[in-house]
Amino acid sequence: MTxxxxxxxxxxxxxxxxxxxxxxxxxxxxxxxxxAGTDAWLSLLIATLAGxxxxxxxxHLCKLFPGATIFEFPELLxxxxxxxxxxxxxxxxxxxxxxxxIHEFSFLxxxxxxxxxxxxxxxxxxxxxxxxxxxxxLEVLARVAQLFVPFILISTLFLFVLAIPQMHMAxxxxxxxxxxxSILKGSAVPLSWFGEIMAFTAVLPFLNNRAESSTRxxxxxxxLVFLFFLITVVGxxxxxxxVITAANLLPLLTGARLIHISTFVERVDPVLVxxxxxxxxxxxxxxxxxxxFGSGQIAGLRDYRPIVxxxxxxxxxxxxxxxxxxxxxxxxxxxxxxxxxxxIFEAGIPVVLLAVGIYRAARGRGDSQ
Amino acid sequence: MKGRRLSLFxxxxxxxxxxxxxxxxxxLPDIAIILAAGVDxxxxxxxxxxxxxxxxxxxxxxxxxxxxxxxQATVMVVSQTGKTVADAQQGLATRLSRKLHWPHxxxxxxxxxxxxxxxxxxxxxFSRSAEPRQTMWIAVTPGQxxxxxxxxxxxxxxxxxxxxxxxxxxxxxxMEYHDFMYDLSSGESNxxxxxxxxxxxGTPQGPGGAKGEAAHxxxxxxxxxxxxxxxxxxxxxxxDTMGLEWLRGELEKGIFTVPSPSAPGKYLSFSILKSTTKVxxxxxxxxxxxxxxxxxxxxxxxxxxxxxxxQPEILEAVQKTAADEIERYAxxxxxxxxxxxRTDGCHFGEHFHQKYKQKWKVMEKDWNGFxxxxxxxxxxxxxxxxxxxxxxxxxxxxSR
Numbered sequence: 001m002t003x004x005x006x007x008x009x010x011x012x013x014x015x016x017x018x019x020x021x022x023x024x025x026x027x028x029x030x031x032x033x034x035x036a037g038t039d040a041w042l043s044l045l046i047a048t049l050a051g052x053x054x055x056x057x058x059x060h061l062c063k064l065f066p067g068a069t070i071f072e073f074p075e076l077l078x079x080x081x082x083x084x085x086x087x088x089x090x091x092x093x094x095x096x097x098x099x100x101x102i103h104e105f106s107f108l109x110x111x112x113x114x115x116x117x118x119x120x121x122x123x124x125x126x127x128x129x130x131x132x133x134x135x136x137x138l139e140v141l142a143r144v145a146q147l148f149v150p151f152i153l154i155s156t157l158f159l160f161v162l163a164i165p166q167m168h169m170a171x172x173x174x175x176x177x178x179x180x181x182s183i184l185k186g187s188a189v190p191l192s193w194f195g196e197i198m199a200f201t202a203v204l205p206f207l208n209n210r211a212e213s214s215t216r217x218x219x220x221x222x223x224l225v226f227l228f229f230l231i232t233v234v235g236x237x238x239x240x241x242x243v244i245t246a247a248n249l250l251p252l253l254t255g256a257r258l259i260h261i262s263t264f265v266e267r268v269d270p271v272l273v274x275x276x277x278x279x280x281x282x283x284x285x286x287x288x289x290x291x292x293f294g295s296g297q298i299a300g301l302r303d304y305r306p307i308v309x310x311x312x313x314x315x316x317x318x319x320x321x322x323x324x325x326x327x328x329x330x331x332x333x334x335x336x337x338x339x340x341x342x343x344i345f346e347a348g349i350p351v352v353l354l355a356v357g358i359y360r361a362a363r364g365r366g367d368s369q
Numbered sequence: 370m371k372g373r374r375l376s377l378f379x380x381x382x383x384x385x386x387x388x389x390x391x392x393x394x395x396x397l398p399d400i401a402i403i404l405a406a407g408v409d410x411x412x413x414x415x416x417x418x419x420x421x422x423x424x425x426x427x428x429x430x431x432x433x434x435x436x437x438x439x440x441q442a443t444v445m446v447v448s449q450t451g452k453t454v455a456d457a458q459q460g461l462a463t464r465l466s467r468k469l470h471w472p473h474x475x476x477x478x479x480x481x482x483x484x485x486x487x488x489x490x491x492x493x494x495f496s497r498s499a500e501p502r503q504t505m506w507i508a509v510t511p512g513q514x515x516x517x518x519x520x521x522x523x524x525x526x527x528x529x530x531x532x533x534x535x536x537x538x539x540x541x542x543x544m545e546y547h548d549f550m551y552d553l554s555s556g557e558s559n560x561x562x563x564x565x566x567x568x569x570x571g572t573p574q575g576p577g578g579a580k581g582e583a584a585h586x587x588x589x590x591x592x593x594x595x596x597x598x599x600x601x602x603x604x605x606x607x608x609d610t611m612g613l614e615w616l617r618g619e620l621e622k623g624i625f626t627v628p629s630p631s632a633p634g635k636y637l638s639f640s641i642l643k644s645t646t647k648v649x650x651x652x653x654x655x656x657x658x659x660x661x662x663x664x665x666x667x668x669x670x671x672x673x674x675x676x677x678x679x680q681p682e683i684l685e686a687v688q689k690t691a692a693d694e695i696e697r698y699a700x701x702x703x704x705x706x707x708x709x710x711r712t713d714g715c716h717f718g719e720h721f722h723q724k725y726k727q728k729w730k731v732m733e734k735d736w737n738g739f740x741x742x743x744x745x746x747x748x749x750x751x752x753x754x755x756x757x758x759x760x761x762x763x764x765x766x767x768s769r
Contacts, residue, residue: 112499132379170716171551174723240547243554253499258547260504263537267472 005139016221022279036186043186051194195346405529407514484601612702618646
């Protein structure tokens, strides 16, 4: 299986940051605030701590079998049939996320910016561009991340600084007003986004100096995500207030549209569009690469490139047929997705794999003595 | 080589996609830019939407094509009645040669009948659609919104621009649409909006004015519209508006005049530099109370008496008189909100919610009742920061 690319620790951090943030900052604020109200930041903190643990879980899994991806080591742990089945499940999961993100991205572009354009166009163009990036491999993706992610982060920060005159700090209070259960419920949604780090079990083996830097760069990525997620949630609530944030489908966009400093800095939402398009493209490409590369590994191909285009067609069709309406999309993201993603792919299976791995390692040591 | 050829082929396809242009393009000649929107309610319960639309030929500056002295109208006003705002807009759209373009709408005016009937039915369209900006100015008129949209401005090109400029620069209470919607949705507060009216104002000079079109009417702000929930319940005049702004802690600028402490019949005028308001709620024996502390920095800009304000004890008396006046402003406004309208438009609910989180959950529903029966003591302090260029010491900082 050929993927000769190597990525650096810094590139890994940026990839992780973008992968979680790209769609989370668009759709998560409304879902978190719906449950946790003004205590959304608390939900986010809980989700970050839990997300950090999921990241450590992913790192430990990769350390059990240095150099092997999530599509290879289940077979070594669980035997041929169960292992292959697990790997196939993971390919499905990556395809599913990828299709969801294409769908979210297209929905946003159509609703907010180009209402008359057929939604098919966005699905098609985004998949096609991502396919081109995936064709060139992980290293190219990582370098693109190095180029774009700092721009994305700085622009986001810039937008919120411009929005400060429109913010009302009173909207953020009172704190600790929501009951603990609702705060926990609110943390499930961002946690399902943090859990997407599990996809990096296919990326970590390509880190150039795996041993020393993986933990540090992954955790630094999580920290960056937390920082920008927090800025987004707090900023949006300060701009719109909790009630409107929860009711709005795209609170970040509505917030960005409020920006005006006197009459000379206004209508800056095109900056947000650039951020969304770049971030969405990178996120889609990464999951697309994982799915295509994983399929190649399972099938024992020498090169994954021949299946990039077929996978692309599959993604296109899947993303077109996922949700019938925005209500369906948001309901799915807020209620079904956290259970499905965290329960099975982000925590469930990895915990079982790690448990089996540790048990085997312990027994192996016992045998050799 | 094969990969190269494929990518070249793909690139060609991409280029042909780009060359077709965009689907959702909006060319300037195809759109009718809306500057102001007004909504009224007819007696039958229908919605009348009135729009002020830019006339493209006039806005692009005809270059002296019109007769000298006779200005060309830069906008036109269209109006249509429908069951909903969108229904009325559809009625307009079918009669216009261009597509209506919302994002540049500056002001949103609501007629009294529509406001008294409840605003939720009307605002939904403006909140749901991604087209109108949430930063447009909202105002309520005691009459027909149609008349406000129909008015013209002598100084600005259009009345919409005049209203937006006044909202941005002038003192008084001004509301952006999204701030109004926040107050409407939060459950902690009731919204207020500026009141706008047509008033006979000014005498335009020059050829047009001389020909007998002397005094004319313009839309100006004259106070505040008070809501309970989404329904208009009454009005405050300009003085009470200032008191309300002090209570809400939103006063940024303005001038107020107080009787002189030393000479009867003489007056002093102050310009506000900065004002902060602290509201401390309390809940004793099932009764709500508020301690309101208002701290205001002012300039002394006019003095009719001859007292030497550079003397500390005289300055002290002046500051005391000004503080008493502020308290009177705030008390009058609070009295009207509590007794006349029984609605919390002062953001007091927000303060109460922050301090009494558990009790709030029970009281939220009847908050306006609790607010109306609440006791409040208002205490103001004033610091005169500057006294103009008259007097021995222009800067009185150290005598505070």
